[in-house]
Amino acid sequence: DSGVTQTPKHLITATGQRVTLRCSPRSGDLSVYWYQQSLDQGLQFLIQYYNGEERAKGNILERFSAQQFPDLHSELNLSSLELGDSALYFCASSARGTSGPTDTQYFGPGTRLTVL
Amino acid sequence: GQSLEQPSEVTAVEGAIVQINCTYQTSGFYGLSWYQQHDGGAPTFLSYNALDGLEETGRFSSFLSRSDSYGYLLLQELQMKDSASYFCAVRSSGTRAGTALIFGKGTTLSVSS
Numbered sequence: 001d002s003g004v005t006q007t008p009k010h011l012i013t014a015t016g017q018r019v020t021l022r023c024s025p026r027s028g029d030l031s032v033y034w035y036q037q038s039l040d041q042g043l044q045f046l047i048q049y050y051n052g053e054e055r056a057k058g059n060i061l062e063r064f065s066a067q068q069f070p071d072l073h074s075e076l077n078l079s080s081l082e083l084g085d086s087a088l089y090f091c092a093s094s095a096r097g098t099s100g101p102t103d104t105q106y107f108g109p110g111t112r113l114t115v116l
Numbered sequence: 117g118q119s120l121e122q123p124s125e126v127t128a129v130e131g132a133i134v135q136i137n138c139t140y141q142t143s144g145f146y147g148l149s150w151y152q153q154h155d156g157g158a159p160t161f162l163s164y165n166a167l168d169g170l171e172e173t174g175r176f177s178s179f180l181s182r183s184d185s186y187g188y189l190l191l192q193e194l195q196m197k198d199s200a201s202y203f204c205a206v207r208s209s210g211t212r213a214g215t216a217l218i219f220g221k222g223t224t225l226s227v228s229s
Contacts, residue, residue: 002158033216043159043203043219056214090158094215102147102166102207103215107158 003027004108006091012114018079021111025072025093031055032074033094033105034066038087049074081115088112118142120204120220127226128194136189136202136223144209148180148187149217154200162202163189191225199227 003026013019025032034046036059045058049068060066063081068074078085088110094103120140128134140148147166151159165171165180165187177190191198201224205217 002160004158031215042221043217045208045216045218048214048216050214056208056216058208058216088156092159096215102149102164102217104149104161104164105217107160109158 002106002108004091004093004106006089006108006111008111009109010112010114012116013081014116015081015083017081017115018077019081019113021076021078021089021091021113023074023076023091023093023108025074025091026106029093029095029106030072031094031096031103032068032072033092034060034074034076035090035092035107036087037090037110041087043090046076078113083115086113086115118206118209118218120206120218122202122204122220122223124221125224125226127228130194130196130227130229132194133190133192134194134225136191136204136225138187138189138204138220140185140187140204140206140220142185142206142209142218144207145182146207146209148178149205150178150189151203151205151219152200153203153222159203194227196227196229199225201225 005024046060048055091108092105150162153159163178180187201222205219
């Protein structure tokens, strides 16, 4: 158990819909990262938040957005869903998230999204 | 841009030793990490090399050569439970890069008895 929790574990929805994925980082970790894993694209970085503020963006679509709340939990919002958005979405946390040596990232169990 | 290359599949038998290679291209380098992922599970951290040389953690070791932009993960005394995907990763670089990880596409290790 990494200490990172994600809900829900599974989500099945239809094209055009909107969903929200939730993540609680390990206690004390300030950075939260969202990754998407699909069969053909591997693990792709989407977005990072550090202590409530957006720190970096990766391959995140404009239909997707995220935020980190004062209690440091984070939500990833996916809208106008398409079939190709079906994937595993992982949240990870790390202690820091600023410059210096690479932090170990601790991954949650993931949310499996299926868009029908 | 940044990219990492690693073999897609490796097979071995129980008790054997296997090496998973990783070559990378990145403009800023902050070390090479390795993660293990069992089917459908969460990636878990295995090892990290910031400097050249070998890091040993039990049955697993990781090596880095910064001059060659190359590293490897060495798994010894293989067990069936080591069957999983293994990813090498580097930290993203750039002015607004944050500290996210850029992953290779993963190497699927199959251990047979």
